[in-house]
Amino acid sequence: xxxxxxxxxxxxxxxxxxxxxxxxxxxxxxxxxxxxxxxxxxxxxxxxxxxxxxxxxxxxxxxxxxxxxxxxxxxxxxxxxxxxxxxxxxxxxxxxxxxxxxxxxxxxxxxxxxxxxxxxxxxxxxxxxxxxxxxxxxxxxxxxxxxxxxxxxxxxxxxxxxxxxxxxxxxxxxxxxxxxxxxxxxxxxxxxxxxxxxxxxxxxxxxxxxxxxxxxxxxxxxxxxxxxxxxxxxxxxxxxx
Numbered sequence: 162x163x164x165x166x167x168x169x170x171x172x173x174x175x176x177x178x179x180x181x182x183x184x185x186x187x188x189x190x191x192x193x194x195x196x197x198x199x200x201x202x203x204x205x206x207x208x209x210x211x212x213x214x215x216x217x218x219x220x221x222x223x224x225x226x227x228x229x230x231x232x233x234x235x236x237x238x239x240x241x242x243x244x245x246x247x248x249x250x251x252x253x254x255x256x257x258x259x260x261x262x263x264x265x266x267x268x269x270x271x272x273x274x275x276x277x278x279x280x281x282x283x284x285x286x287x288x289x290x291x292x293x294x295x296x297x298x299x300x301x302x303x304x305x306x307x308x309x310x311x312x313x314x315x316x317x318x319x320x321x322x323x324x325x326x327x328x329x330x331x332x333x334x335x336x337x338x339x340x341x342x343x344x345x346x347x348x349x350x351x352x353x354x355x356x357x358x359x360x361x362x363x364x365x366x367x368x369x370x371x372x373x374x375x376x377x378x379x380x381x382x383x384x385x386x387x388x389x390x391x392x393x394x395x396x397x398x399x400x401x402x
Contacts, residue, residue, distance in 0.1 A: 163189030164261060164391055167223050169237035169244045170194075171267075171374075172291070172322065173315030175201035182380055188388040193226050195219045199314035208317035212325040216247035220255070223248065227258055234262045234391060238376060240322045242268035246359060247325075249333055263333065263360075264387060266340040267373050269352035270359055272330070275323045284312060291319060332361035338390050340383065342375035343368045365390075 168179040176194035184190035197215055199208030209215040227233055233252070237245030242265035249263045279290045288302050301307040337360045339353035350366055357364040367390075369375055369382040376383055 163191075164232040164234050165191045165193055165227055166234045166236055166264075166387065167219070167226075167245075167248075168192060168194045169219065169235065169241035169248070170197065170318075171238045172240040172318035173200075173311060174241075175314075177201055178377075182384060184384050185388045188391070190384075190388060190391065195222050197314070197318075199317060204310075208314045210317055210320060212243065212247055212321045215244055215321060216251055219244065219248045220251045223252065224258070229257055232259050232261045234264060234387075235260065236264040236266065236387070237268075238266040239268050239373075240318050242266055243271040243322055243325055246271055247327065249335060250327075250330060253333060253335065260335050262390060263335050263337045264340065264390075265337060265353075265356055266376065266383070267342070267345060267348050268339075269348060270355040271325060271327060272358055273355075274326055277323055279319050279323060284308065287312070287316065287319075291315065330359070333359055334361055336360060336362050337364040338386075339364060339366045340386065341366070341368055342371040342373055344371065345373045345375070347373050 166184070168182075170176065170178060176196040179192060179194035182192050184192060196203055197209060197218065198206030209218065223233065235245040235249055235252075237243070245263060245265060249260060252258055252260050279287055282290055288308070301311055337356050339356040341348050341350065341353050350368070353366040354364070356366075367386055369386060371378050
C-alpha cells in the first residue's frame with residue numbers, strides 16, 4: 162500500500178527530526194513531518210498552549226499536503242502520540258481523506274488524564290522533570306543560552322500533554338498500532354495495550370529494540386514495522402482486536 166505518513170514530534174522537537182527518515186525501498190510510503198510553531202523555521206511564532214490548537218494546526222498541514230484520494234497514516238511519539246490521536250479524531254470527523262492507520266509510540270492512551278503538573282516548576286526543576294519523564298535530557302539544555310531558546314516550546318508541549326482532556330469520544334474507525342522500545346521503563350506493554358480503548362477496529366502492540374527514545378538511536382526497525390503494517394503482512398487490521 163502506498164501512503165503518506167504524517168509524523169508528529171515528541172515534546173520540544175521539530176520537523177527536522179523526521180526529515181532524514183527513509184522508508185524501506187519500494188514500500189510506497191512518503192514521510193511528511195509536521196511542524197509546530199515556536200521551533201526551527203517557525204521559531205518566531207508563539208507555541209500552542211492547548212492540544213486542540215496544535216491538532217487543528219496539524220490538520221491544516223495534512224490537508225494542504227494530501228490529495229483527496231491519498232491514503233494517510235499518522236505517527237506520533239510520546240507527546241506526539243496524543244497529538245496524532247487528536248488529529249485522527251479531526252480527520253475522521255471532517256472526512257474527505259482515508260486514514261488507514263494510527264501509529265502511536267512510547268505513550269499510554271490519552272483518555273486517562275495525567276496527574277503530573279510540571280508547568281509551574283523553575284527551569285532547573287523542569288529540565289530535571291522532563292529528563293525523568295523522557296528518560297533522556299538533550300545536551301543543549303545544559304547550555305544556558307540554548308536552554309532559553311529550547312525551553313518555551315518544550316514547556317508548551319509538556320503543558321499541552323499534561324492538561325489534555327479529550328473527554329468522552331467515540332472510538333475511531335481506524336486501526337491502531339502501539340509501539341514501544343523493548344527496554345522502555347516508562348511505558349509498558351500494558352500501557353500500549355490500553356490504546357485499544359480509542360479504536361473500534363483493532364489495536365496491535367509491537368516492540369522494537371531500544372529504550373524510550375529508541376527512534377532517536379535507530380529508526381530503521383520502526384520504519385520496517387510501519388511498512389510491514391501498512392502492507393497488511395500478517396498483522397491485525399480492520400475488525401480485529
